[in-house]
Amino acid sequence: MTITKTQEGTKLTVAIEGELNTNTAPELEKEFETCLDGITSLVIDAQKMEYISSAGLRALFGAAEVMQENGDMCVINSNDEVKNIFEVTGFVDIIDVK
Amino acid sequence: MNSLEIPAEKSRLIEVTDFVLGFAEKFGFDKKELFQLKLCTEEIFVNVASYAYKPGTGMITVTADGSNDPLTVTLSFIDSGIPFDPLAKPDPEKNRSFSQAKKGGLGIFLTKKLMDEVSYMYQDGKNVLTIKKNHSNAESSHE
Numbered sequence: 001m002t003i004t005k006t007q008e009g010t011k012l013t014v015a016i017e018g019e020l021n022t023n024t025a026p027e028l029e030k031e032f033e034t035c036l037d038g039i040t041s042l043v044i045d046a047q048k049m050e051y052i053s054s055a056g057l058r059a060l061f062g063a064a065e066v067m068q069e070n071g072d073m074c075v076i077n078s079n080d081e082v083k084n085i086f087e088v089t090g091f092v093d094i095i096d097v098k
Numbered sequence: 099m100n101s102l103e104i105p106a107e108k109s110r111l112i113e114v115t116d117f118v119l120g121f122a123e124k125f126g127f128d129k130k131e132l133f134q135l136k137l138c139t140e141e142i143f144v145n146v147a148s149y150a151y152k153p154g155t156g157m158i159t160v161t162a163d164g165s166n167d168p169l170t171v172t173l174s175f176i177d178s179g180i181p182f183d184p185l186a187k188p189d190p191e192k193n194r195s196f197s198q199a200k201k202g203g204l205g206i207f208l209t210k211k212l213m214d215e216v217s218y219m220y221q222d223g224k225n226v227l228t229i230k231k232n233h234s235n236a237e238s239s240h241e
Contacts, residue, residue, distance in 0.1 A: 055144070
């Protein structure tokens with residue numbers, strides 16, 4: 001998995017490339033621990049995210065919990081398979097998936 | 099039937115998902131179904147790796163069986179750890195908060211949602227969790 005961060009003012013885009021699974025999700029959680037300070041808008045770009053499991057969902061829920069206090073969060077460009085997982089788990093009901 | 103016996107350790111995850119996909123790809127499943135099989139394999143394997151032999155370690159056996167007519171695959175995950183029925187756990191609440199959503203239970207919930215059959219039995223000192231995925235014609239034309 002590769003994480004690419006792009007910040008414009010208080011808006012942060014985090015592009016996730018590859019597999020967000022049990023073994024890679026802790027890396028993303030670690031990023032979120034430090035990169036969300038002062039951010040009011042978080043965009044997760046899932047265009048190159050090939051796969052997500054419940055561990056990945058939990059990492060995104062963690063970021064959403066922080067952003068609930070500070071601003072907004074959305075997930076963009078996810079492929080059909082990943083979107084299916086967001087829908088089945090009810091992720092789409094609590095996080096904005098575009 | 100194909101089978102893989104491997105230490106139930108998270109670091110071995112890729113070997114397990116590769117085994118399952120290598121088997122399932124021989125049949126006519128579409129991309130979405132292969133994704134779902136891989137996902138459920140991870141969820142079950144990681145549960146066993148995390149809890150079955152706590153605080154020690156142990157082995158897991160994964161068996162794979164399938165047919166083309168009807169197109170279906172059946173996977174069993176067998177461990178000799180602490181007796182545990184993951185299906186007995188209630189599903190996560192629908193309108194949950196983020197902190198509730200971060201807690202466990204999501205993996206087995208996904209497995210129940212994405213597979214056509216999920217069953218558990220404790221037999222001869224072993225936990226046996228079996229999942230079955232049928233090919234859906236409706237989904238295959240969705241791409």
